[in-house]
Amino acid sequence: MLIVPANLSPEAKAKLAKYSEAKTPEEKIKALEEFLSAVPKHKGTENIRLWAKRRLAELREEVEARRARRGGGGPRIFIERAGAGQVVLLGPPNSGKSSILARLTNANPEIAPYPFSTQLPTPGMLDYKDIQFQLVDTPPLLLDQPSSPINNKVIGLARNANAVALVIGLDEEDPANTLRKLIDFLAERGVVITKSKGLVRIKRDRSVNGIKIVGHGRMVNFTEDDLRRLLSQYRIYNAIVEMEGDVTLDDVEDAIFTTRVYKPAIILLNKADLPGSKAKAKRVMKHVPPDVPVLVVSAATGEGLDRLGDIIFDILEIIRVYTKQPNKEPDPDPLVLEKGATVLDAARRIHKDLARRFRYAKIWGPSAKYPGQRVGTDHVLMDGDIIEIHVS
Numbered sequence: 001m002l003i004v005p006a007n008l009s010p011e012a013k014a015k016l017a018k019y020s021e022a023k024t025p026e027e028k029i030k031a032l033e034e035f036l037s038a039v040p041k042h043k044g045t046e047n048i049r050l051w052a053k054r055r056l057a058e059l060r061e062e063v064e065a066r067r068a069r070r071g072g073g074g075p076r077i078f079i080e081r082a083g084a085g086q087v088v089l090l091g092p093p094n095s096g097k098s099s100i101l102a103r104l105t106n107a108n109p110e111i112a113p114y115p116f117s118t119q120l121p122t123p124g125m126l127d128y129k130d131i132q133f134q135l136v137d138t139p140p141l142l143l144d145q146p147s148s149p150i151n152n153k154v155i156g157l158a159r160n161a162n163a164v165a166l167v168i169g170l171d172e173e174d175p176a177n178t179l180r181k182l183i184d185f186l187a188e189r190g191v192v193i194t195k196s197k198g199l200v201r202i203k204r205d206r207s208v209n210g211i212k213i214v215g216h217g218r219m220v221n222f223t224e225d226d227l228r229r230l231l232s233q234y235r236i237y238n239a240i241v242e243m244e245g246d247v248t249l250d251d252v253e254d255a256i257f258t259t260r261v262y263k264p265a266i267i268l269l270n271k272a273d274l275p276g277s278k279a280k281a282k283r284v285m286k287h288v289p290p291d292v293p294v295l296v297v298s299a300a301t302g303e304g305l306d307r308l309g310d311i312i313f314d315i316l317e318i319i320r321v322y323t324k325q326p327n328k329e330p331d332p333d334p335l336v337l338e339k340g341a342t343v344l345d346a347a348r349r350i351h352k353d354l355a356r357r358f359r360y361a362k363i364w365g366p367s368a369k370y371p372g373q374r375v376g377t378d379h380v381l382m383d384g385d386i387i388e389i390h391v392s
């Protein structure tokens, strides 16, 4: 996590502000270089200097990659989403990401007893109760080489996904430590996997008069005045600040520099077939963030993996709603909607005209008081519902 030291000189803060205002990678590089030369070297500024250097490396990488692309194509690393949700498998080399994809889907990724066998992301579809989830195998994250260009690409994939699965091998000497490193690694790059942790998003917006606070966040040990004062130090005067969870002033300061995203996550402790792995898994459990589900699995035997679909369904917070025409059977392919979706959301999803011409809907299933209940647009749907929409 980036913590901007309170004793940073006004000059250094101004340079940082310049960085956060910069639009292009080239401008950002210039601002960061100036920032680094304006920060005195001592223990109190160590973290921010490290952050700035890492960010610089990433930006230079980005500029380099763009030049290379202009030079001529090259493989695309982005995987278009498909199915009811995209779940990206993340983890250190050799943890079994490719093996899990191969076990659960039709995909045929390369699997090898040595690290770095996967070079490009590979998607595969996992069948689950009338729907499918897209699993994406990725090249390994190099936790000990923070500025490796592979890392940035994999983080990009994670940011674009609906959820992430962290894959750790129980053959590791200290899997708990690897897991902790992986979670920190993601958090430092703006991918957070627990909701309880404060999430802040700052959207600069000149049309907003002053600082507008939105969301359900709880401000821990600071006031709105403190927030305004902090933002004004970075010359942010007009912005929407969105907060979720327990937010500290440090979280706000972080958000000025990195856009954080929350990704629902599951932890897969793989290679549970190996001797001694169960005891290791127990020790890892003690270090898992409380609201993140964990499965102890084996890609080799399939153990534990039968529960993966249920958990993905759960963390994505979605529901399946089956549509039907009057006097016909329901469509076997359900709509996939967010938990809490209403009849109006379903109508809009089917066709944009449908919402306008809507008269009433009939509902069968979990949300219906009785089969065929007649409801209006506000009716909240539940997983497994069947809906028949009547229009004028």
Ligand SMILES: Nc1nc2c(ncn2[C@@H]2O[C@H](COP(=O)(O)OP(=O)(O)OP(=O)(O)O)[C@@H](O)[C@H]2O)c(=O)[nH]1
Pocket: 091, 092, 093, 094, 095, 096, 097, 098, 099, 100, 110, 111, 112, 113, 114, 115, 116, 117, 118, 119, 138, 139, 140, 270, 271, 272, 273, 274, 297, 298, 299, 300, 301
């Ligand atoms: N015993 C055992 N070995 C496994 C299991 N899953 C994977 N392996 C082995 O671990 C090695 C690495 O597996 P991969 O699936 O290639 O691992 P990966 O995470 O994709 O590796 P990279 O692509 O290098 O990041 C291979 O030798 C696999 O056969 C498992 O559940 N049990």
Ligand SMILES: [Mg+2]
Pocket: 097, 098, 099, 110, 111, 117, 118, 137, 138
């Ligand atoms: Mg692999």
